Amino acid sequence: MADMWFTVLGPVRVWRSGAEVDLGAPQQRAVLALLLARAGHPVSLTEIVDVLWGESPPATAVNAVHRSLGLLRRALEPGLTNRDPGRWLVRSGGGYRLAVGADTVDLLKFRTLLGQARTDATLFRGALDLWQGPAASTIAAEIRSRPVFSALDREYEAAARAAADAALAAGLPGLVLAAVERAADRAALDESLQARLMLLLAATGQQAAALHRFDKVRASLHDDLGIDPGPELTAARARVLRPAMQPAGSTERPVAQLPPDPSSFTGRRPQLAALSLLTGDVLTSDLLTGDASPSTVAISGPAGAGKTTLAVHWAHQVADRYPDGQLYLDLHGFSPAGQVMDPAEAAARLLESLGVPPHRVPAGLDARAALLRTELAGRRMLVLLDNARDTAQVRPLLPGTGTCLVLVTSRDRLAGLIASDGATPITLGGFTPDEARHLLTRRLGTARTTADPGSVDEIISRCDGLPLALAIVAARAAAHPHLPMRDLAAGLRRERTVPAWSYHALTATAARLFRLLGLHPGADIPVAAAASLAGAGRVRPLLGELVRAGLLAEPVPGRFAFHDVLRSYATELAHTVEPDPDRSAATARLRDHYLHTAHRAALLLAPGRDPVTLAAPEPGTTPEPLTDQDRAMAWCTAEHRTLQALLDRGDDLHTWQLAWTLDPFQRRLGRVHDRVATRRTALTAAERLADPAVLARTHRDLGHALTGADRQAEARAHFTCALDGYADLGDLVGQATVERGIGATYTGSGQYDKTLQHCLRAEELYRAAGHRPGIAQALNEIGSMHAKLGEFRLALPRCEQALALFRALGDRPGEAACLAGLGGIHHGLGDHARAIEHYQQTVDLWVTVGDRGEEAATLIRLGDVHDDAGEPDAAGTAWRAARSILREAGRPTAEIEARLHG
Template structure:
């Protein structure tokens, strides 16, 4: 009968039988068992046991002593064992003894299995958590087999840190990594990783404290200074790469005629004082403040009054918490936009909201910045956007009270009410002039009373009065009174009078402008240009601009940036009510057609080799953007990127599936963060499945493979690539098959599985040769050239590279030529001919430089060039090449960026 025993040596030596701890006897008995368990099931020779237990002067009875201890241990482990029986656990082997244990029985073997079988963050965390202290509680710490096990622990800790830094999941590993660092206080590589993890988790101060402690410890115990890796980590923590960061100034323009709110303004101005030590971010929330009450106006005015106290800049976000389309901004997208404003490249922004929030806090640490978070829906939308750095001021506006921020985050609540009659009268006086207001004082009182002190309603009335200086205010008051019977807007916090004011102002618009006001309700935001408005309404550009100007003069829209217009949520809700179903359907079709045709044309200019998407002619009246060239097309895509994201989300909600996947294709790899792009591709895959179009399903799956690969999610990328290949194979579409196969090639190249890459590339090459596709043939041969070089088959690799060069010579394809030169250089680098490798890499870079284009592969070539320089002993040239690689990779390739950053940190010297 087998005994249910379990052993631990990753800490004190302990054993359990059926859940109860076994008393192992004397220290020497425990020591011998521990030594046998450290071997992990391998036999330990008698001589080695004697040497470890007694050292250079063992007693004559040492051998008999070990036999005696073994006998005692056998009976301890198996109390029912008969005399002279060996038992199942402790047996003789190879002139010594061995413990018959597996991962089921021994924590050391479970540790190894978790890392080998689950080489992901979860596996590493579970494995590292098994350690409760030094191996064998620190006994025999100098013995080689104990030292080897301890090194496994250190190596696993470093690998876990690297995985977490790549994936942006610092919080998952910090606990076990800090324990490992505490147990190995002189391991500089491990301490450096802990610093970077703390920084990624928004704990820069803790990271710097780690550096101070390790510096002192190295000096006291070893008499040395920190090495290159620790110094590089310190610089990353301190500088936060401020050479890449901007000092944003994003506040909306202040209202030139701000009046009233003097008590509220004095109150909020008193809330913030420049920090002398710790400081809590201040939050303004309009508790019970109805829509149109002037929350944003007060917040913007306050922000401009104190902006000079924040030398590191101002951030602004409209969180769209009450947008009529219900498209509130996702906190993850909000963090992406904030990090982008702080100069963080898209490829450096990690996946996952917690990781983004940690990076945001880290980038804000030590800065004095002002943040205005406008139109928040609730605390959950805001909480991850709050910095932890002293000296920051955060202003949040919301129709809700945000009581959770007050209770748990130390926010200060400010309640706004409607304007008192004197302030409302002053409001109109600033806009209409004192003479006109005084001349028609009774009419002004009537208007003030009718508008109920709501600033938005007063602004609309004032705008119309300014445009009609000859019209008596009494006539306007009478017209407002006639509109009193209209129903309220559907929003519960909008008064009847506000709707009446809107309807009165709307009725005065010219027919063309009134129609555009209604039709703009189909636009999902965040803003619209005259060009897009023209297509939505089927107008000429000049007529659309004139209508927008009329709306802006009437305060029905706002030009928040040059040429870009947005509307208050209440006015959009009112426009939505006015919009008839049939005109909404037609306007929505024109909206989607405008952005689809404009975006596809831009994408094909920016990426000439992209496989185009099929397009139906645009609806009548649509005037797509005509791009002047590649740079203009790219600039348009960047300016409209968040509008296009909104279009994809809106199209998905309306079931306009064909436009959804084509718009997603247009924005792919155009600067969106991987999380956002993956979300769009996932919607597009669902849209393709609803369409039942297998070819589109294959394209979207292929896009997900590429994007998850760019994000560093290699397992997901391989799954998507294989699904894409399966679908393409079923369709008999050789082009789609080749695209999927080349995606697999890139995955295998990054994971250094050259033998699998060669098999896949050979398959792609066979398909390319059958179909006669020269571009596909070049891609496949280029992959083969890399694979053969990695496998040490250099002649084969050089032959494939030469064929790619020949094909590029015929086609004039500079990308193929640059890639072939890189592959040939890689072969020479692997073979040890470093000087030749340098020449090929430099020629590859020169090809790109002469073309005037930049592609993501350029980062890899600069990395290879740095590798070659380092192999020649030129660390200065290696550093320069890797820094150039990092500059490119930070924009285009997160995987390469992480790898190059590690190489820079490990350089012995840095110039």
């Protein structure tokens, strides 16, 4: 077999044994380009004719194609007769195909390298280097403009974006810089790609070049399209400027996540002295220059020894030495509820705390850990990783340089962290007798502890000097000021443990609540959930009794938490003391509390969404009465980990319904990976339920989640399953909704023509079903696609029709979204006055609806139009209003700062 090499990623060329093959006339080269673009798949005669001549083929078109194919065959294999089957150009599937593989054509080799690059980012550069120009660049421009070739160019641009993301996440920006720069030069108006190039340039120390790139793209956008840079490009500029902006008085506040400094802290003088000595050494060495090696302190000891208390107290003492802020994360390493935090989730939460938007957090632990090191590089921060399971949980979360100080607490000695990562060990045991006596004296007063020193010594001994046990005794003694110390000591003699002694002193109703709280899977519990768990209307007095007994804490008003030791004890009692029927009923009430409250939150966050029908909650369940979107978001944020934990704790219907309720919250926050994982759990439950309608709906929802995670091919596979399911059910509305979902999978890669086709199909189906809300959505999306294709005149009537429908239906969020689209269309048409009018109406509607996030986003666009219209004062007013909203919500404002100070 001849040594052949075909190229279509640039000029269309063929080499045989190192010598270039003469491909003959331009028409033959165009036919070959199409066959190569189809990468080994059959191409029909009809498609070849369509690509060569479009809608006006000559009468001799088919004969001309056959002639070109014959000449091409002989060019590829000289000496081949018409009767010979041939090796390369073969008949297949009623058409023709090139029998090529990844070893013979650049396109397939490119795709193979991309697939491998998911686990080895260095392969991105090799894939991108295969491109020698626009796809099929040597064929006629009219033919090269066909979608089959422009799709290849978009594939190249998508690969460049993925390469940039991978390189930034891996901390290797120089790896693909040149290749991404070439891609960006060929796609001058691709703002997403240009933004990534700016970040690569900045990450390699070329801030000036990054800013020059921004100015160049801004000029091109203005001259060619009459628009300003969008949010992604503007945000990239702000990120490049961030080091320079902060000294000038940036409004971004340092992260400050440390829990409150324990007011009752006592003892631990030797450990504090060792810690202070360590900190002093770090600060007087290389911390200020950034040349120090990573500094990590591992505080270990048994449960109840006060590791977290020591770490938090000392962190507050030195926090001012870390001006870029403090991060705190409870890793739940020894949680009895089985909620040990996965290192990948921990990395994602730290990245979000550092201001990385959730949708920009990569999938996979290695990529997240690399991005975390990049984000921490150069920052002077204190990081407290509390309650770690072991070294494996912690190591991916460590910074790469010594400008940060990391405190880790664990029951494990973390020997690997000490031996391999140079962590300084601090070991805690029980208090010394003097420290323990001092703690009791501070809590109970000198008179009480000196009146019976022998009993105090016995109490300290029976508590093993552990601060948690001593605190529980002190709480009991403080609640009963007339109880002699000898009686407290005698009570401890009769019980196995201090928690048991304190538990048996509770009232019966408080003791029952203590047991039931052990069934709750979250880190803490609000009053309303505790009431549902107990099946009682008033539980706050009982929670207060548990707090006074030292068995429960109230770290923030209205939320109650166990120490892990006490949680383990409560869980043990729940399974050994609480009767099985009572325990099952409490679990059912807890499940229904979260399901019904989450369902209410989902309807508030996505009011146009088709609801699911829930069964009535169990008697005694009191779901929280959420009344607006802000309360819904706050509740979901506080309860997200508990909701995730409950996913696997109910029957399949409950699991599927709970997953449905989580989707709007995860979508709003951009938690793309959580959303995919949740929908996969729902799909497993739906498959066991074997309900065709539920299964179709779940495939559809998973398709949407995968689309948001930029996994378009996988999304289309699930959408296809949903489409088949809805077709079998005869559900036209379901089919229409899926068609819109399939269309959305093409939008991210700029294939707006394909998106438009599916939206048009959705409109037909909605009209056949008489589904007016769907018709409105489809019309709005059709208009949006026309606008993205630059067809503003076609977009305008579609969106105006959609607006009339939304108003007739009373769909205020739909009306607002449509008005925003019309604002963009008029902006694109150069009609600034109409654009401003529509954007202002949009802002007013979002205020009415109560969606502050959308209000801020629209104000930014309103300011952009004012700025483009030469009205800087009005632009500044709109941008400052948006900034105020984002600050109130604790969200980044760098994008707006760049506009205000750019």
